[in-house]
Amino acid sequence: MTSAQLEIQLIGAIVAIACAIPGTFLVLRKMAMISDAISHSILPGIVLGFFITQDLNSPLLILLAALTGVITVILVEFIQKTGLVKEDTAIGLVFPALFSIGVILIAKNANDVHLDIDAVLLGELAFAPFDRLVVDGMDIGPKSLWVIGSILLITLTLLLLFFKELKLSTFDKGLAATLGFSPAILHYGLMTISSVTVVGAFDAVGAVLVVALIIAPAATAYLLTDNLKHMLFLSCCFGIFAAIAGYWLANVLDASIAGSMSTVLGIVFLLVYLFAPKQGVFSVFFKERQQRKEVSLLVFLLHLQNHQEAEERHVNHLREHINWQKVQAKTVLELASKNNLIYISDNIVSLTDKGQEFTDEALLYITTNKVTAIEELKERFFLFRG
């Protein structure tokens, strides 16, 4: 592995961490699409900044472009406040317009601007190591590493300083406001940090893919944990993994690094989406099936309890009475007898003592509407194990 390769992976990983931190809060605050808007609308800011500074890594350009991002947010909020269009339409109107201005500016000044459309969409991570920062004749590493490194440092400092406030205002805006933390300052602070990060990352991964780095790690982590600190940590891990694996994938396919980074993120998300222990599609599917079975069992037991007459409790009658399919009736019947809740003699189903007791308690719980109680009840009766 050459030092250029190492540097690319390092830059990729740092960009990924710098994006994942604000991304976590954006996803939790339901403002993920704002990052999409910012990443597009900073383009005119970058182009104008470039006209002024002639240097893509100049701090002034980053500030100008970040300002465009904040202006976008303000503009979107202004349009939302007029009530002329619904909230998401405002986002959808503002950023394409600004992005178009940026694209036209680039196209009209193609000769003067050292920027092209592909770089805008994809970034040029592969070339990052060639643009070195030289201080006093000493080569101290790629420029973009320093840029994104300082942004990450600022983000981390702010995160540590305001973690409590951010957490509170993310989960309970009203409480945060009553306790005296200004939601507006936190909101615009977060927006500013996001804008600065997007601008810093823009050079490396481009306008659209920076959105992938912001949203995807956080969304994936959100499916795995309920703890904010764990979520931050996990999304950073996913980001780093995507940066490194994406680099090698791009190496193999000889394709865009940024594109393969987001492809890796996509694969990771798909796996978590399908297999996550609590939120995943499969586990939700099995949970729902289990719950359906439990409800059926309860209905069945209540029916038995309600009817003393033999004919109401005949095996064949049950099927038509509760209107079940044959298979479902059989599963429920088996489940109940396996759990010793019923016994069958001469095709007549009766509740056992245990079944009677369970049904009574379950009925009590249902009528008094205690939500969690039924879980405890299931434990006590060793139910639903089969």
Added chain:
Amino acid sequence: MELTDFFTDYTLRTITLGTAILGAICGMLGSFAVLRKQSLLGDAISHAALPGIALAFIITGVKDANIILIGALISGLIGTFWIKSIVKRTRLKNDTALGLILSLFFGFGMLLLTFIQKMPNANQAGLDKYLFGQAATLVEEDVWVMATVTGISLIVLLLFWKELKLLLFDADYTKTLGFNTRFLDILITTFIVLAIVLGLQTVGVVLMSAMLLAPAAAARQWTNNLGIMIFLASIFGAFSGVFGTAISASQNNLSTGPVIVLVAATFVLISFIFSPGRGLLFRKIRFRKNRRELHLKKTLTFMHHIVKEHENISRPHAIRILNNFQGFTRKTLNKLEDKKFVRIEGNQWAMTQEGYDEAESIYNQLGSEND
């Protein structure tokens, strides 16, 4: 370039016709997206179509516009239904799902595009026109495809007009009436995806969503009637397409997508400010007018308050005593005089019988509103 070129030059006519039809269908279906609060779905769909474009090319190896469209359509549909399933099955919210699919699909698409560029196949050039659109590549066949799709969606729209309208404004009620909302939802979403895919060649993946939104958002400002809104949105869309193409054709080195979007954005801006019912300008004017009227009424009732203590209502009072009253200015007093509610004599004013009656009726109105 002369204006008459549009009617004589074959290529230009094809392109103009194509962008006009595209604008119309986008406006028509975009109205539904905007009213259903699915504005950003268009953005996600158009980005999600990119891997389909690239894959269609990789699999077939030819750059046939229709095959690529089918690839884009499939990929766009997969993206759309994945978004819906993420929102339904996990705790992730709508905006996260949109941003996620948008960026991941687009990233994958870019990976494939850069992969294709390195392939030893001279055929690949020009796939990147799908990023920002190039109307100049439209041929007559494309226009026919667009016209057919527009025709079909118009027919479907008319067939399901009542159901779709109901679904837009009260989805729950639609369901209780026994309509299959799931079917209707899939129907309208599929047509929106179709419109987006059709526009990719002209406007491009990145900016297609604005083409869908902007005409509808502009049309929304002028009317509260769904039919009129759809009609207006189609017109706005068609004009944005035509103007945008004309401007970009007259310049070198300019993709059509950004120009069309800016023209459409101008329509939106004008509508936001100048629409008579909802526009910001008229709203401000109305606001001012209401406030002035309120001040006038306040002054009048205050005068009435003073006057009714006296037997002769027309007894003059000093203007000075009004000075402490908020909303009173010399101008309002003059206006009251113009309306003959008061008479001004030197620095004294006197209420007329008309003014007294008017103030009484204000009181009565307030009273009946409070009841």
